[in-house]
Structures are given as structure tokens and as C-alpha cells.
Amino acid sequence: MDQTAPLSIVADIGGTNTRIALARGTEILHDTITRYKNAGEPNFPPLLERFLAEHPDANPEACCVAAAGPVRDGRVEMTNLSWTFDKDDLAAATGASVIATLNDMQAQGHALPYLKPEALTNLREGAEASPQAAMLIVGIGTGMNIAPVYHSASGTLVPPAEAGHPLLAVRNDDNLRLCQYIEKHHGFPSVEEVMSGRGVARIYEWLSSEAGDTQVLEPAEIMKRVEDGSDPIATETARHFVQIMGSVCGNLALTLLPFGGIYLIGGVSRAFAPLLDKMGFEESFRDLGRFGDFVDQFGIWLVEDDFAALTGCASHLQDLLQRPH
Known part of the structure; x- marks a missing residue:
């Protein structure tokens, strides 16, 4: 693992559970993977805040979220939940400067080269x-x-x-x-x-x-x-x-x-x-x-990789971070 690669926070939101983890480059830090129940949560960004409170030393440069629902212009509307949020909400919750949103299938696609x-x-x-x-x-x-x-x-x-x-x-x-x-x-x-x-x-x-x-x-x-x-x-x-x-x-x-x-x-x-x-x-x-x-x-x-969507989020962020600005 390249310890100099930027630290990012990645999430995979399903209809029932959400998984959040830290990543270094395209590598998921598996000991940080945390599963949260969606039931009873008013929206997704508070889960990001809770995760970061549990990892106080993390200072992610980038954030990518994969969601089981339509994503358009950075705005996510969950298919089987009442949650809606956008890139600004994610930036406010994480402090990250690079923000990306994907649907869950896109994240799986970005993971393919790294499986x-x-x-x-x-x-x-x-x-x-x-x-x-x-x-x-x-x-x-x-x-x-x-x-x-x-x-x-x-x-x-x-x-x-x-x-x-x-x-x-x-x-x-x-x-x-x-x-x-x-x-x-x-x-x-x-x-x-x-x-x-x-x-x-x-x-x-x-x-x-x-x-x-x-x-x-x-x-x-x-x-x-x-x-x-x-x-x-x-x-x-x-x-x-x-x-x-x-x-x-x-x-x-x-x-x-x-x-x-x-x-x-x-x-x-x-x-x-x-x-x-x-x-x-x-x-x-x-x-x-x-x-x-x-x-x-x-x-x-x-x-057969339960964490492929997280890997896909990390690889997508790596693409974004490496592009000339």
C-alpha cells in the first residue's frame, strides 16, 4: 500500500445497511469498515459524521458515496429510503475537497480492474x-x-x-x-x-x-x-x-x-x-x-466480493485526484 496516497472516505449505501470505510489510494483499509443500520436514520450525512467521530485522526481529502438509487448532477435520491442528499452535504459532513457520487452499479464497474x-x-x-x-x-x-x-x-x-x-x-x-x-x-x-x-x-x-x-x-x-x-x-x-x-x-x-x-x-x-x-x-x-x-x-x-463497491468508490476518487486540474 502506498502510504503517501491521499486518504479518502468511501461509502456503500444499500436499502437496509450502509458500509463506510477509509481508503488509501485504491486500497480499502479493511479494519475501518463499519456497517450501520439505515432504519431510524433521518439521512445519510449524519452517518458520515458519526463514522469520522469514531476515527478522529482521519482527515480525508476526498469522499465518494455509492447509493442504490438514481444519481444526477451529484444529487442522490435513494430508491427504497426517504434519504436525499448532494455533494454539498457530503462536503459539509466530511470536510473533503473532492466529492463524488455514484449509483451502486457504477461503483461496481469502477472496481473491476482492482478485483x-x-x-x-x-x-x-x-x-x-x-x-x-x-x-x-x-x-x-x-x-x-x-x-x-x-x-x-x-x-x-x-x-x-x-x-x-x-x-x-x-x-x-x-x-x-x-x-x-x-x-x-x-x-x-x-x-x-x-x-x-x-x-x-x-x-x-x-x-x-x-x-x-x-x-x-x-x-x-x-x-x-x-x-x-x-x-x-x-x-x-x-x-x-x-x-x-x-x-x-x-x-x-x-x-x-x-x-x-x-x-x-x-x-x-x-x-x-x-x-x-x-x-x-x-x-x-x-x-x-x-x-x-x-x-x-x-x-x-x-x-464474489462484498466490498467491491467500496473499492470502486476508492478507484474512482483516484482517477479524479490524478486528473490535471
């Missing part, structure tokens, strides 16, 4: 690519979103996206009936309404309704039944999920051309990773007509 090999599991081989090749983060967990990652001489660019909210593409009759069921019972059939934890429950609910006995189960219970093989509807739910996941990822690959690879993150991605090979992911990923062979160039990895 340790043991944090990556290859799920699909791709063609050899230049280190400067574009990459793609696909996050599937409580919600779904993506982050394209581009490299240049001036640093890493990770533009924001809201890819979970467009209409889910329909490829076959099953997809159509699923979308019609979701629209009737749950509203607009977006990608996220299927590609998420609640999407697993939606698919199970739809399949059980078609079988004549509508059941609403928690995603964890459905995955338990998939694992022990006790429930054919759960197994079929997993198959539908994996195939739609393959189709969504294939369409994204063809749209964004991530020759540097597709990187899956999130709890739902982790849960389904062992099922991809045997439940039709590959066939759906390549179901792109005459471009089916073309997407063979794109490798797919599973990312």
Missing part, C-alpha cells in the same frame, strides 16, 4: 480481449441493473443506467403469458419484475396459477425446493428464470459489445450461477439469429 482473481469465477469462456476492452456489470439481486465499463487514458468511465425498468422482451408463448400475468397482478412487466428476487417469486406464482393452485412463496423457499428437488414447480421456475436471464444477457451483450467480459453480481446471480449450465442459459444467450455465433466472444464471470 482479486479469487473474487472471480468463470462461468463461460470468451475470446481473448485487450485490457482496454469494454466490460459489462449485470447486477441481479433485490433489483436488476447494469453498468457498462469503458477504459481510456484518462481513467475508467462507467455511465449510469436504469436497465431493469424497460419492458421485458418476449421471445415465446411462455414469456408472453408470464408478462400478461405480471401486468394483470403486479403492474408493468419490466425486466426487473422477472430478473430479481421478487421475479423468482413472480414466476413461481404464475406457474402455480397455471397449474390451478396459485401459491406465493418467498424466493429463499423456492430456491430451497429447487436444491432438494422436492417441488417440480420450483424446478420449472428456476428453468424459466435461467432462460430469461440468458436472453437478457445475450441482448445486452449484442447491444454493448463487452469484449472484456460480462460480470454478474448480486445475491440472485450467485444463487443461480450453479444452475446456468443445466437449465438453458447458454442456448438462450446465443438465441440471436445469425448473431448467435458472434456472442461466443463474450466471457461471463461471477463476482
Whole structure:
């Protein structure tokens, strides 16, 4: 670790918990990582003040916050919390002179060049690519979103996206009936309404309704039944999920051309990773007509690093601090 690198404060705000840490350059000081419960907190900046009170010797030069919600012009509006704040609020709370705000997916994208090999599991081989090749983060967990990652001489660019909210593409009759069921019972059939934890429950609910006995189960219970093989509807739910996941990822690959690879993150991605090979992911990923062979160039990895968003915040700040002013 470069002890002369600027000290920064970084944070990853989720819907339930917030993690805050100090970083030196692109290295997270792991003994400073602190988790706070969001419930009962009026807003985020007071958590920064509490953290710094617990680390009185810290005098961060820079601050970067990743949040699970839309970020525009430095202003953060949390999706599942009533918190809103901006760069001025962060500067006042930390005293830092360089302030940055990212959505959580952007932070994951900025972390990619710094992930340790043991944090990556290859799920699909791709063609050899230049280190400067574009990459793609696909996050599937409580919600779904993506982050394209581009490299240049001036640093890493990770533009924001809201890819979970467009209409889910329909490829076959099953997809159509699923979308019609979701629209009737749950509203607009977006990608996220299927590609998420609640999407697993939606698919199970739809399949059980078609079988004549509508059941609403928690995603964890459905995955338990998939694992022990006790429930054919759960197994079929997993198959539908994996195939739609393959189709969504294939369409994204063809749209964004991530020759540097597709990187899956999130709890739902982790849960389904062992099922991809045997439940039709590959066939759906390549179901792109005459471009089916073309997407063979794109490798797919599973990312397992709980602190990647913090690393991404630190690396983004390093880019900012190194740019000529």
C-alpha cells in the first residue's frame, strides 16, 4: 500500500445497511469498515459524521458515496429510503475537497480492474480481449441493473443506467403469458419484475396459477425446493428464470459489445450461477439469429466480493485526484 496516497472516505449505501470505510489510494483499509443500520436514520450525512467521530485522526481529502438509487448532477435520491442528499452535504459532513457520487452499479464497474482473481469465477469462456476492452456489470439481486465499463487514458468511465425498468422482451408463448400475468397482478412487466428476487417469486406464482393452485412463496423457499428437488414447480421456475436471464444477457451483450467480459453480481446471480449450465442459459444467450455465433466472444464471470463497491468508490476518487486540474 502506498502510504503517501491521499486518504479518502468511501461509502456503500444499500436499502437496509450502509458500509463506510477509509481508503488509501485504491486500497480499502479493511479494519475501518463499519456497517450501520439505515432504519431510524433521518439521512445519510449524519452517518458520515458519526463514522469520522469514531476515527478522529482521519482527515480525508476526498469522499465518494455509492447509493442504490438514481444519481444526477451529484444529487442522490435513494430508491427504497426517504434519504436525499448532494455533494454539498457530503462536503459539509466530511470536510473533503473532492466529492463524488455514484449509483451502486457504477461503483461496481469502477472496481473491476482492482478485483482479486479469487473474487472471480468463470462461468463461460470468451475470446481473448485487450485490457482496454469494454466490460459489462449485470447486477441481479433485490433489483436488476447494469453498468457498462469503458477504459481510456484518462481513467475508467462507467455511465449510469436504469436497465431493469424497460419492458421485458418476449421471445415465446411462455414469456408472453408470464408478462400478461405480471401486468394483470403486479403492474408493468419490466425486466426487473422477472430478473430479481421478487421475479423468482413472480414466476413461481404464475406457474402455480397455471397449474390451478396459485401459491406465493418467498424466493429463499423456492430456491430451497429447487436444491432438494422436492417441488417440480420450483424446478420449472428456476428453468424459466435461467432462460430469461440468458436472453437478457445475450441482448445486452449484442447491444454493448463487452469484449472484456460480462460480470454478474448480486445475491440472485450467485444463487443461480450453479444452475446456468443445466437449465438453458447458454442456448438462450446465443438465441440471436445469425448473431448467435458472434456472442461466443463474450466471457461471463461471477463476482464474489462484498466490498467491491467500496473499492470502486476508492478507484474512482483516484482517477479524479490524478486528473490535471
